[in-house]
Amino acid sequence: MSDLIRIENLIKTYGNVRAVDGISFSIPEGICFGLLGPNGAGKTTTIEMMEGILKPDSGEIYFHGRKIDRHFKQKVGIQFQNTALPEFITVKETLELFQALYPNPRTIEEIIEICSLADIIDRDNRKLSGGQRQRMLLGLAIIPRPEMLFLDEPTTGLDPQARRNFWELIGKIKAENTTILLTTHYMDEAEVLCDQIGIIDQGKLLEIDSPSKLLSSHFDGALVRVPHFGREDLVFSDGSLSGDFLEITTRNLDKTMKELLQSELNLEGLSIKKPNLEDLFLKLTGTSLRS
Ligand SMILES: Nc1ncnc2c1ncn2[C@@H]1O[C@H](COP(=O)(O)OP(=O)(O)OP(=O)(O)O)[C@@H](O)[C@H]1O
Ligand SMILES: [Mg+2]
Known part of the structure; x- marks a missing residue:
């Protein structure tokens, strides 16, 4: 498996807080990689630098072995930790709005199928429950047929059933050979979904390996x-x-x-x-x- 994305010695400082303190790792194509760490560890800061949203103080991000450029954003899908949705329009209208931004977007039918949106497609964005909203945000993230999908805490606050439903959607997207970078605070989620896990704390990468190898090397x-x-x-x-x-x-x-x-x-x-x-x-x- 070749590496799809690689980061080298990323550093980001806010005032006297070193949010990300020299993190390097790579993610092979087609896997689901979990970035785990306590609140404030630097997960969102790391992921946002990898998405090309946030400029690192120093360090490099390579996609297919080349430094990321302005075309990179067309090849990735992003589900932010916090997202404001346009109000007074329906789920379908929102999907159509985002479809217009990409050259070869998925069809509404495809998105409905993958993200199980049939029951809420004509609902106003303001009336979505937490789980429905996350499904819809995943739908938005996969519109550009991304090679790589970034999901920052996609299941936080969902009930156990909704989380399991969401795992199924992730499974479908992974089966299409989409590479996924996910952050989560749920360890069961990481064990079910992630082929590899990176554990970060205080801006530093502590460990990186498959869940089973991490466990066998420590216990x-x-x-x-x-x-x-x-x-x-x-x-x-x-x-x-x-x-x-x-x-x-x-x-x-x-x-x-x-x-x-x-x-x-x-x-x-x-x-x-x-x-x-x-x-x-x-x-x-x-x-x-x-x-
Ligand atoms: N825009 C900002 N300005 C100042 N400090 C920031 C900013 N963004 C993040 N930080 C700080 O950087 C550190 C890392 O934050 P980050 O959001 O990356 O953590 P996280 O691992 O995503 O945490 P959580 O699990 O709570 O989402 C924290 O100490 C945070 O307060
Ligand atoms: Mg975060």
């Missing part, structure tokens, strides 16, 4: 937790005490469970957890993404 097996009910004398391999709990990190769950069953420990309250992306975040950024 070793499963975590078994069981209340020790004061039996602090019991010794387990790879076990340690944490408050009222005995915690065992194990790569051999069968063996650990047998040992526990043979011990005199009351196993009520036992839990087994495989670390997920949420745990990785806490570990890397020291903060929960939704805090």
Whole structure:
């Protein structure tokens, strides 16, 4: 897979805040790349520089191996974190308005199909629910048949069902071989949608890899937790005490469970957890993404 977009040492400073502090990475063609990080980490600033909307203080952005130029914007689709929609016109009229801006726009029928807009196509923009609005904004973003789609927190504030519906739309767009850069605060979303993930904090890239490789390089097996009910004398391999709990990190769950069953420990309250992306975040950024 060749790289579609590559950024080199991007820096953006606001006053004394270094919003993006020397970030470099590349995104291969056809994948969904997730940019994750706590509030204020520099995700929107990074993505807006990549979109060609915001000028970096320094650093370069390459698309198909060439520095981005004024034609670049015709090849990408953008869904901003916050967007004001024209008022007093319908979804269809809004799509038509944006269609007029591009040389080879998708048809209204195509957009209705991909973004499931049939039920709201004649509705006034002001009357859309949060989920309907996001579907419509995705429709606007894909009008130019973009090679690359930028989605900045497209599902924030949606209910669980609406988020899953949105994932389906993303799946359809990805199946057309569109490369996607997405930011999200939802770890389940990143695990479902993203082939690769970049984790940023305080303007710096901390890690970049596939979700499974990130997890396997940071965590070793499963975590078994069981209340020790004061039996602090019991010794387990790879076990340690944490408050009222005995915690065992194990790569051999069968063996650990047998040992526990043979011990005199009351196993009520036992839990087994495989670390997920949420745990990785806490570990890397020291903060929960939704805090
Ligand atoms: N136009 C601006 N003027 C001044 N400071 C800014 C501006 N835009 C962003 N910042 C600052 O830059 C830092 C990074 O902001 P950014 O919006 O990129 O974060 P983010 O990762 O997108 O956060 P969130 O998850 O809350 O959307 C923050 O400290 C923010 O306050
Ligand atoms: Mg943001």
